[in-house]
Amino acid sequence: xxxxxxxxxxxxxxxxxxxxxxxxSHLFYWHFHPELELVYIEGASAKRHVGDHISQFEDSDLVxxxxxxxxxxxxxxxxxxxxxxxxHLKPNFKEDVLDALPELKxxxxxxxxxxxxxxxxxxxxxxxxxxxxxxxxLDPFAFFMAVMNILKRLxxxxxxxxxxxxxxxxxxxxxxxxRLRSIYAFIDExxxxxxxxxxxxxxxxxxxxxxxxxxxxNTGSTFIQFLNQYRVSQAKRYLLSGKNVTETxxxxxxxxxxxxxxxxxxxxxxxxxxxxxxxxxxPSSSA
Numbered sequence: 694x695x696x697x698x699x700x701x702x703x704x705x706x707x708x709x710x711x712x713x714x715x716x717x718s719h720l721f722y723w724h725f726h727p728e729l730e731l732v733y734i735e736g737a738s739a740k741r742h743v744g745d746h747i748s749q750f751e752d753s754d755l756v757x758x759x760x761x762x763x764x765x766x767x768x769x770x771x772x773x774x775x776x777x778x779x780x781h782l783k784p785n786f787k788e789d790v791l792d793a794l795p796e797l798k799x800x801x802x803x804x805x806x807x808x809x810x811x812x813x814x815x816x817x818x819x820x821x822x823x824x825x826x827x828x829x830x831l832d833p834f835a836f837f838m839a840v841m842n843i844l845k846r847l848x849x850x851x852x853x854x855x856x857x858x859x860x861x862x863x864x865x866x867x868x869x870x871x872r873l874r875s876i877y878a879f880i881d882e883x884x885x886x887x888x889x890x891x892x893x894x895x896x897x898x899x900x901x902x903x904x905x906x907x908x909x910x911n912t913g914s915t916f917i918q919f920l921n922q923y924r925v926s927q928a929k930r931y932l933l934s935g936k937n938v939t940e941t942x943x944x945x946x947x948x949x950x951x952x953x954x955x956x957x958x959x960x961x962x963x964x965x966x967x968x969x970x971x972x973x974x975x976p977s978s979s980a
Contacts, residue, residue: 704748708786709840712779713829722766722926729782729807730758731843733822734767736775741767743810746856755818757847759786759807762861778825780840797841810856817850852860873911884924884946890916925960928953932969941965 707760711730723742735753742765743758750767758764768777787804791797803811811823824843831839879896880888894904924945931941939950942965947953953978956966 695961696823697776707833708783708790709837710781710783711780712830712834714777715779716768716911717766718779720766721807723763724766725761725763727760727784728763729786729804731776731825731847732756732758733769733779733784733818734775734777735769735822737768737769737773739769740769741802741812741856742767743856744861746810748762750812752824753818755813756856757807757811757813759804759810759861762810776823776826778828778842780825780828787803793875800844800848803844806855808860809858810861811853813845813847813850813853814857815852817846817852821846822833851909865866869911876908880920880923884927885944886922886946887948888920888946922960925957928957928965929968931959932965933972936967938965 697855701891711978733753734750734756738749738751741748741754743756744762744764754767768775782804787801791800791804815883821843824839824846828836828839828847862905875896876893879893890904892899894901895906897907899907905916908919912919916923924947928941928945931944932938938953940955942950943952947956954964957968961968963971
């Protein structure tokens with residue numbers, strides 16, 4: 694799974710893409726993408742972190758996130774049984790659909806407000822949440838009509854708060870997004886083996902010192918810190934799938950078990966064995 698800049702490959706020509714009940718509670722997935730995202734979660738109380746906004750939601754949440762606004766997965770750290778639906782609106786939705794049909798003009802305001810991040814409440818949250826939970830069972834025509842009905846319902850609602858005082862502006866321009874995308878794709882493809890600073894600096898046509906300065910400025914982390922955090926996120930997935938600690942260590946690119954244990958504990962707050970014991974139903978399979 695790629696981190697920081699998510700690349701969503703269109704499965705069809707539909708302007709919409711649904712992720713039905715994705716479970717990412719074991720990952721710290723801080724990411725952004727050019728698609729608008731409407732996310733609904735119920736059965737959970739957790740952190741809402743969208744752009745510069747951080748707050749706590751209780752029991753359920755319904756948020757519309759504008760293009761390229763960084764956000765944390767809403768189920769991060771959730772341990773209760775929960776349900777989540779994520780709907781993406783592709784970047785060409787306004788141009789190809791809204792602008793072509795004047796009858797849909799009222800939805801324009803909703804898309805403009807999405808640049809602030811919007812959290813919905815009250816009956817809007819409960820009613821739209823119920824509609825989102827039905828989308829996965831619909832045929833393509835009914836799905837399209839249902840999404841348009843959801844957008845109309847949201848555009849008519851007054852039950853919302855804006856998460857930022859001004860439209861959130863992602864500091865990464867198109868050129869920087871492309872460069873970051875290549876770095877993250879490289880990590881995603883190579884994290885299981887050795888990755889050197891010389892290799893990734895060469896990928897960006899930068900010297901090693903220049904790359905280190907560039908990466909720290911744009912991510913807030915050193916490259917090694919970032920790589921270790923990614924490998925640990927992957928390690929969680931391996932452990933939850935039944936791998937033992939030693940297998941997980943080397944499958945995720947760590948060269949020694951002691952370094953893996955230290956890195957995992959520093960990032961997660963507990964060692965891999967303890968993590969597996971807490972989260973895997975059959976702890977006897979742990980290393």
